[in-house]
Amino acid sequence: MKQTARIISTYSADVMGVCSALFELGGMTVMHDASGCNSTYTTHDEPRWYDMDSMVYISGISEMEAIMGDDEKLISDIADAAEVLKPAFIAIAGTPIPTMTGFDFEAVAAVIEQRTGTPSFGFPTTGMNTYIHGASMALAGMAERFVDEPDGGHGRAEGDRLRVNILGLTPLDFSTNGQDASIEQWLESEGFEVVSKWAMGSSLEELRRAAEADINLVVSAAGYGAARVLYERFGTPYAVGFPAGNELPGLLADQMKLKLREFEEAGGAGAPEAAGLEEISVDSGVFLDGSAGKGGSTYEEGFVAVIGEGITSLSLASTIELECDIPAKVLCATECPDGILRSCDRMTPDEDDIIPELEGAAYVIADPLYKPIVPESAEFIALPHEAFSGRIYRDEIPDLVSDINELLIKIK
Amino acid sequence: MLKKVNEKQNIKLSAAEIPHVRIADANFPAPFRSGLEYSSPARGTWNIVHTGMLIPEAHEIFVCAAGCLRGVVLTAAEMDAMDRFSTVAIRENNLLDGDMEDLVIEGVTDILNKLPKRPPAVLVYTSCVHHFTGVDLDMIYATLRSRFPDIDFTDCYMNPIMRKSGLTPDQLMRSRLYMLLHEREKKPEAVAIIGNDLPTDEDSDLMKLLKGAGLKVHEITSCRTYDEYQQMAESSVYISYNPDAAPGGDMLAERLGGKHYALKFSFDYDEIDETFAGLAEVLGLEPRSEEEIAALRADCERELAETKALIGDTPVSIDYTFCPRPLGLAKLLLDHGINVIRVYADGIPGGDRAAFDSLQKEHPDLMIYPTVHPGMRFARTANVDAQGEDKVLAIGQKAAAFEETRRFVNVVEGGGMTGYEAVTRTCRLIREAFREEKEMRELVQIKGLGCEVCLR
Numbered sequence: 033m034k035q036t037a038r039i040i041s042t043y044s045a046d047v048m049g050v051c052s053a054l055f056e057l058g059g060m061t062v063m064h065d066a067s068g069c070n071s072t073y074t075t076h077d078e079p080r081w082y083d084m085d086s087m088v089y090i091s092g093i094s095e096m097e098a099i100m101g102d103d104e105k106l107i108s109d110i111a112d113a114a115e116v117l118k119p120a121f122i123a124i125a126g127t128p129i130p131t132m133t134g135f136d137f138e139a140v141a142a143v144i145e146q147r148t149g150t151p152s153f154g155f156p157t158t159g160m161n162t163y164i165h166g167a168s169m170a171l172a173g174m175a176e177r178f179v180d181e182p183d184g185g186h187g188r189a190e191g192d193r194l195r196v197n198i199l200g201l202t203p204l205d206f207s208t209n210g211q212d213a214s215i216e217q218w219l220e221s222e223g224f225e226v227v228s229k230w231a232m233g234s235s236l237e238e239l240r241r242a243a244e245a246d247i248n249l250v251v252s253a254a255g256y257g258a259a260r261v262l263y264e265r266f267g268t269p270y271a272v273g274f275p276a277g278n279e280l281p282g283l284l285a286d287q288m289k290l291k292l293r294e295f296e297e298a299g300g301a302g303a304p305e306a307a308g309l310e311e312i313s314v315d316s317g318v319f320l321d322g323s324a325g326k327g328g329s330t331y332e333e334g335f336v337a338v339i340g341e342g343i344t345s346l347s348l349a350s351t352i353e354l355e356c357d358i359p360a361k362v363l364c365a366t367e368c369p370d371g372i373l374r375s376c377d378r379m380t381p382d383e384d385d386i387i388p389e390l391e392g393a394a395y396v397i398a399d400p401l402y403k404p405i406v407p408e409s410a411e412f413i414a415l416p417h418e419a420f421s422g423r424i425y426r427d428e429i430p431d432l433v434s435d436i437n438e439l440l441i442k443i444k
Numbered sequence: 445m446l447k448k449v450n451e452k453q454n455i456k457l458s459a460a461e462i463p464h465v466r467i468a469d470a471n472f473p474a475p476f477r478s479g480l481e482y483s484s485p486a487r488g489t490w491n492i493v494h495t496g497m498l499i500p501e502a503h504e505i506f507v508c509a510a511g512c513l514r515g516v517v518l519t520a521a522e523m524d525a526m527d528r529f530s531t532v533a534i535r536e537n538n539l540l541d542g543d544m545e546d547l548v549i550e551g552v553t554d555i556l557n558k559l560p561k562r563p564p565a566v567l568v569y570t571s572c573v574h575h576f577t578g579v580d581l582d583m584i585y586a587t588l589r590s591r592f593p594d595i596d597f598t599d600c601y602m603n604p605i606m607r608k609s610g611l612t613p614d615q616l617m618r619s620r621l622y623m624l625l626h627e628r629e630k631k632p633e634a635v636a637i638i639g640n641d642l643p644t645d646e647d648s649d650l651m652k653l654l655k656g657a658g659l660k661v662h663e664i665t666s667c668r669t670y671d672e673y674q675q676m677a678e679s680s681v682y683i684s685y686n687p688d689a690a691p692g693g694d695m696l697a698e699r700l701g702g703k704h705y706a707l708k709f710s711f712d713y714d715e716i717d718e719t720f721a722g723l724a725e726v727l728g729l730e731p732r733s734e735e736e737i738a739a740l741r742a743d744c745e746r747e748l749a750e751t752k753a754l755i756g757d758t759p760v761s762i763d764y765t766f767c768p769r770p771l772g773l774a775k776l777l778l779d780h781g782i783n784v785i786r787v788y789a790d791g792i793p794g795g796d797r798a799a800f801d802s803l804q805k806e807h808p809d810l811m812i813y814p815t816v817h818p819g820m821r822f823a824r825t826a827n828v829d830a831q832g833e834d835k836v837l838a839i840g841q842k843a844a845a846f847e848e849t850r851r852f853v854n855v856v857e858g859g860g861m862t863g864y865e866a867v868t869r870t871c872r873l874i875r876e877a878f879r880e881e882k883e884m885r886e887l888v889q890i891k892g893l894g895c896e897v898c899l900r
Binding site for chain 1: 457461477479480481482483485487506509510511512513514515517521522526527529530531532533535536539548550551553555558559569571572573575576577602603604606608681729789794809818821822825887889891
């Protein structure tokens with residue numbers, strides 16, 4: 033039956049995605065919930081909780097407040113806290129109970145903003161989607177509200193380095209093991225200048241300058257919503273990809289430069305000739321024509337299955353195809369925008385969706401908590417993912433940007 | 445020390461600005477107004493997953509939204525107990541379609557049909573949304589029992605929205621632990637200690653009393669099989685000493701017969717004597733003699749004096765996760781010259797009323813601090829700024845985290861202590877904490893301190 037998990041874990045939820053995305057930006061994020069979300073997020077989903085003084089709270093809604101529709105309690109509690117703590121912004125994220133009671137996130141945020149004078153957001157998460165949904169919503173909200181018009185427009189002189197924002201960085205996908213810094217270093221080594229990182233390692237002030245960038249790099253689906261907003265607002269095109277591998281990162285950087293030029297030469301945002309050029313993706317598609325890989329492997333037999341978040345998994349699958357000569361398909365267990373995954377990839381939100389897709393796999397790359405459902409005929413390669421197993425394997429999460437060979441050698 | 449997320453904002457509360465109240469000015473039982481809530485990184489107290497796992501061989505199935513499942517799934521994973529744990533995820537369409545009953549029944553059925561081995565008992569946890577949608581739980585359980593007559597089902601709840609009305613989720617969970625017991629013949633020589641997560645100390649006053657009288661003592665923490673668990677039902681007397689277990693004890697006695705005795709967890713000598721005399725009467729035993737009481741009290745006084753002599757005027761703080769009577773402990777220590785400066789408690793437990801009243805008069809400057817108030821996010825920084833790291837000796841994990849100290853007593857939920865032994869053992873633990881620093885940061889973040897007792 034769909035929606036059951038006999039033995040595997042569950043992904044971090046949308047409400048936690050909001051908290052994770054906004055954690056370092058100096059705001060106050062309130063999960064509108066009775067109790068559990070607070071300890072779940074801070075224990076399992078937030079490696080920065082012990083060391084950084086971010087203001088993430090729960091509302092502690094009670095049965096009577098929910099039944100009576102007592103939104104004033106929440107509003108005054110937030111206003112009281114904001115008066116003392118002076119956050120840069122206030123964000124409310126929803127859970128199942130406010131969803132059921134029809135809580136009006138937008139209206140309550142407007143009242144709070146009016147009362148406190150602090151920019152406020154209502155993110156209608158439900159606790160029933162994955163973190164990607166919430167993080168994407170939150171980063172898109174930041175892009176809508178806080179990014180300033182660039183001083184003097186994009187104005188790039190010949191020879192200037194291309195400027196880029198990294199979108200979709202949260203510890204839920206990249207942990208706190210330095211992968212965020214590795215992505216930045218790789219971009220700089222490829223001749224880019226990083227304007228801001230959404231949202232690890234950048235302040236709200238740096239995010240405000242995001243419109244100065246020539247291009248955005250969406251490293252996980254959590255950054256896709258912000259990429260679309262920045263495109264709509266400022267005409268900034270975006271590339272989709274995670275620079276993991278020995279060959280793929282170079283291809284990705286080349287495509288970013290080439291396609292950006294094509295996009296600009298076509299007239300940029302709004303020009304009919306540039307329509308559809310704003311999204312730049314790099315995936316191998318080596319075997320999509322039906323050809324076989326090493327040992328006659330195909331997407332049906334002898335393939336590599338990569339289970340996880342869509343964009344990071346797709347990049348990893350592409351790298352495997354490029355470097356290991358084996359078809360690799362993505363089993364995407366989290367939300368992923370249309371048009372990102374290839375025809376061989378699958379959306380697999382439930383245990384029952386995943387199990388049949390693993391038949392015929394020679395290798396399965398996934399979080400260790402997936403191992404019990406992996407067939408014995410496949411070799412399991414553990415790739416811990418904070419959004420799935422939380423802190424349990426945190427110390428074992430590799431920095432795939434700086435060194436992917438330790439993983440690839442298990443396939444080669 | 446906490447790292448600032450944004451230097452420009454420079455949010456910082458001084459020690460004086462961290463929310464607190466002099467006990468003399470505090471209201472009972474709620475010294476602080478409820479509002480937004482902060483979550484301390486200290487995680488040693490047990491949750492409903494840990495407690496449910498105390499039933500040997502039982503399988504837990506949670507039916508909730510993904511956001512609610514996340515914490516319980518990873519609790520089970522961290523316990524290495526995923527083979528005893530499954531989930532059914534509620535989606536938005538289930539709220540709209542009104543098919544909640546079907547989702548629970550078919551989801552649980554699906555999971556049970558996939559398990560490699562049929563468990564003897566299944567704990568089905570429903571959640572806040574079931575409560576709000578008026579789900580017919582009776583029908584659900586009747587259907588499951590008819591489909592799986594070889595399995596004992598019980599209803600469990602993850603509905604934190606009910607924590608301010610009726611029985612708390614913690615009280616409910618402790619009552620559910622014994623709902624699976626089948627009626628059987630009572631044995632006068634058998635007693636059961638119920639409702640505690642951690643094993644009762646063999647050296648505790650309670651164990652000494654029961655075993656000294658030759659009674660057969662059942663305790664869920666020592667049951668290794670489901671059959672052993674069922675033997676608890678032969679008990680003539682059920683004894684609880686965790687206050688949250690008392691409602692479950694009453695339900696158990698009403699359902700299976702026998703008596704329930706709620707032993708008071710206390711640091712007050714007279715109250716200890718009174719509650720143990722009451723227990724002796726229920727068990728048909730002689731109460732302690734005056735000589736025995738005098739000797740026990742002398743032991744306590746000796747331990748307290750030794751503790752004071754060692755730690756001198758070291759400031760001490762206590763939090764409510766250490767034991768059910770944090771103010772009772774504060775009073776005992778203060779009365780013996782130990783420099784208790786702070787108690788971390790969001791509310792005052794009913795059993796601590798007498799200690800509260802006494803402290804208001806005798807030690808009015810004792811400060812009460814909340815643990816969930818939003819300002820507590822900045823308490824660690826403020827405390828370190830004011831006093832430096834490792835200056836305070838903390839009793840309890842939350843106090844240790846707020847004080848940023850490695851000198852702390854790492855015990856939750858009373859740690860299996862009862863009676864005078866709670867006094868003497870606490871003193872020994874304080875001295876140990878004073879002498880030996882611990883890796884506080886790592887230790888307090890482990891969920892369910894001592895929960896490996898469930899894994900067998």
